Amino acid sequence: MAAAMAHAVLHKLLPYGGEEAASPRGAFVLLAVSLMLLLIRRFSTTSKKDYDEKDDERLLSRLPSPPNKLPVLGHMHLMGPLPHVSLAALAAKNGPDLMLLRLGSVPTVVASSPRAAEAILRTHDHVFASRPRSMVADIILYGASDSCYAPYGAHFRKVRKLVTLHLLSSKKVQSYRHDREEEVAMVMEKLDGAAAACAVVDMSEVLQSFTNDLICRAVSGKFFRDEGRNKMFRELIDANAALLGGFNLEDYFPKLARLKPVRKIICAKVIGINRRWDQLLNKLIADHVTRLQLLQASGTDDAEQEEDSGFIDVLLSLQEEYGLTTDHIKAIVISMFEAGTETSYLVLEVAMAELMRNPRVMAKLQDEVRRSVPKGRHMVTEDDLTNMRYLKAVIKETLRLHPPGPLFIPHLSLHDCEVIDGYTIPSGTRVIVNAWAIGRLEDLWENPDEFLPERFLDASHVGLKGNDFCYFPFGSGRRMCPGIHAAAATLGIMLANLVYRFDWELPTGMNKEDVDMTEVFGLTVHLKEKLFLVPKLV
Numbered sequence: 001m002a003a004a005m006a007h008a009v010l011h012k013l014l015p016y017g018g019e020e021a022a023s024p025r026g027a028f029v030l031l032a033v034s035l036m037l038l039l040i041r042r043f044s045t046t047s048k049k050d051y052d053e054k055d056d057e058r059l060l061s062r063l064p065s066p067p068n069k070l071p072v073l074g075h076m077h078l079m080g081p082l083p084h085v086s087l088a089a090l091a092a093k094n095g096p097d098l099m100l101l102r103l104g105s106v107p108t109v110v111a112s113s114p115r116a117a118e119a120i121l122r123t124h125d126h127v128f129a130s131r132p133r134s135m136v137a138d139i140i141l142y143g144a145s146d147s148c149y150a151p152y153g154a155h156f157r158k159v160r161k162l163v164t165l166h167l168l169s170s171k172k173v174q175s176y177r178h179d180r181e182e183e184v185a186m187v188m189e190k191l192d193g194a195a196a197a198c199a200v201v202d203m204s205e206v207l208q209s210f211t212n213d214l215i216c217r218a219v220s221g222k223f224f225r226d227e228g229r230n231k232m233f234r235e236l237i238d239a240n241a242a243l244l245g246g247f248n249l250e251d252y253f254p255k256l257a258r259l260k261p262v263r264k265i266i267c268a269k270v271i272g273i274n275r276r277w278d279q280l281l282n283k284l285i286a287d288h289v290t291r292l293q294l295l296q297a298s299g300t301d302d303a304e305q306e307e308d309s310g311f312i313d314v315l316l317s318l319q320e321e322y323g324l325t326t327d328h329i330k331a332i333v334i335s336m337f338e339a340g341t342e343t344s345y346l347v348l349e350v351a352m353a354e355l356m357r358n359p360r361v362m363a364k365l366q367d368e369v370r371r372s373v374p375k376g377r378h379m380v381t382e383d384d385l386t387n388m389r390y391l392k393a394v395i396k397e398t399l400r401l402h403p404p405g406p407l408f409i410p411h412l413s414l415h416d417c418e419v420i421d422g423y424t425i426p427s428g429t430r431v432i433v434n435a436w437a438i439g440r441l442e443d444l445w446e447n448p449d450e451f452l453p454e455r456f457l458d459a460s461h462v463g464l465k466g467n468d469f470c471y472f473p474f475g476s477g478r479r480m481c482p483g484i485h486a487a488a489a490t491l492g493i494m495l496a497n498l499v500y501r502f503d504w505e506l507p508t509g510m511n512k513e514d515v516d517m518t519e520v521f522g523l524t525v526h527l528k529e530k531l532f533l534v535p536k537l538v
């Protein structure tokens with residue numbers, strides 16, 4: 001098993017797969033695995049001279065922890081392909097509130113209950129508001145100077161303020177309302193064509209393009225729409241997700257990853273991706289500066305300028321006030337792309353999959369949406385959504401069962417902190433909140449594995465805003481998702497229109513039981529198989 005894990009490491013580092021064990025390449029892999037294990041052992045068993053480290057170890061060793069820890073790998077061999085599921089099962093047996101895992105040489109504390117999550121994200125939020133340092137994020141996000149991966153401190157607070165006040169506030173999200181409606185209308189038009197031709201539609205593709213186009217428009221404004229560039233952004237977002245969410249040696253064996261030759265291998269690919277982002281964003285920012293200058297020279301007033309302004313214009317206009325470098329602007333834009341595209345697309349895709357598996361829920365939702373829209377109207381508008389209680393419940397239930405980031409982004413403690421039951425988490429510890437596990441706890445949810453939106457009709461106090469630690473799909477506290485308003489608006493308007501305009505069928509020969517809900521873990525969790533559906537005009 002140790003060799004298997006080391007092979008996984010190599011699999012990430014070397015440019016070929018693992019099927020070739022019998023070939024000369026396979027022999028090389030085996031040799032490399034052995035060397036790797038030796039190196040890993042050498043660097044993970046370095047004696048601890050530092051007293052602080054001993055103190056930390058003493059505090060950590062009091063936390064409940066699963067048995068069967070291996071030398072070097074720690075508990076890594078207990079992780080299956082879906083870590084959030086493995087962690088939930090381990091927590092149920094070994095630490096339902098808090099549990100310590102040794103992932104390689106890195107101690108990681110996992111919170112898997114509402115009271116543990118509340119301790120981390122609310123009571124001691126100020127202590128756990130940082131992020132672990134990541135070599136990949138440092139390169140891709142210009143020294144992790146964005147708002148997702150920045151360590152807690154003055155720069156983070158400044159960027160967070162800018163993002164929440166000027167890019168993603170509820171007022172700003174409202175101002176993009178017509179853009180959203182226009183983008184939805186374009187998708188509906190495509191689907192009209194498919195419905196007329198009785199064609200099978202790749203919904204995964206349709207929904208991913210939609211969220212990608214929407215975020216491109218939010219970032220650079222309608223004026224800069226360019227299909228080719230949007231596609232390039234999508235490729236780069238996928239590349240980032242693979243790098244940030246993949247198995248990264250440095251997350252588990254940081255000392256080893258700091259070795260120059262190892263570091264060089266890890267960084268090579270990341271630097272390549274960063275260069276592509278850099279070229280694309282430099283050009284886009286330069287275009288925006290030129291356009292702004294032209295508008296100013298032509299005497300266009302501020303209101304007119306603002307009408308078609310995207311995130312880049314806003315960031316440029318605030319550059320001086322917030323003391324931002326161009327690299328900071330690029331980092332913020334990249335994290336908006338990354339955080340904004342995948343999450344919303346995955347939720348829409350999985351919501352449609354659940355609706356196809358649950359025709360009763362689909363019929364009830366269609367009934368609500370169709371009753372709420374005045375007769376003869378072609379599309380649902382955002383005004384129509386206000387009273388759609390069942391639609392909101394469907395979205396909440398989708399996020400409970402399928403949070404796109406089931407383990408959130410790891411937090412890091414800034415000081416030693418006594419959290420619950422006398423357990424103290426030392427400074428500098430990586431902390432994971434398993435929101436997926438909490439969403440499926442039998443003590444909290446009746447029939448937790450079933451898709452039952454009704455449970456949220458009776459519990460309308462359970463919202464999206466992270467006030468209740470039984471349910472907090474956007475997190476809570478200082479690192480809570482700032483995109484909550486944008487996400488809620490996007491999910492609502494798209495889902496409502498999909499079920500309003502069309503009846504949906506599965507491709508010939510498929511039954512509802514055949515909709516494959518198998519997931520794949522990464523930066524976000526997505527369905528393994530694409531979702532193909534047939535739209536029928538109502």
Ligand code: HEM
Pocket residue numbers: 147148149160168335336339340341343344347399403404405408409410473474475476478479480481482483484486487
């Ligand atoms: C259904 C859609 C979405 C869900 C479920 C979601 C959920 C989350 C969660 C759970 C976190 C991490 C909280 C933590 O680490 O404690 C997060 C962080 C973040 N999200 Fe979202 N998100 C969504 C959409 C968006 C959108 C549309 C944007 C922006 C356009 C966005 C921007 C961010 C940013 C910038 C962070 C990092 C915040 C920080 O570290 O301070 N998210 N999101």
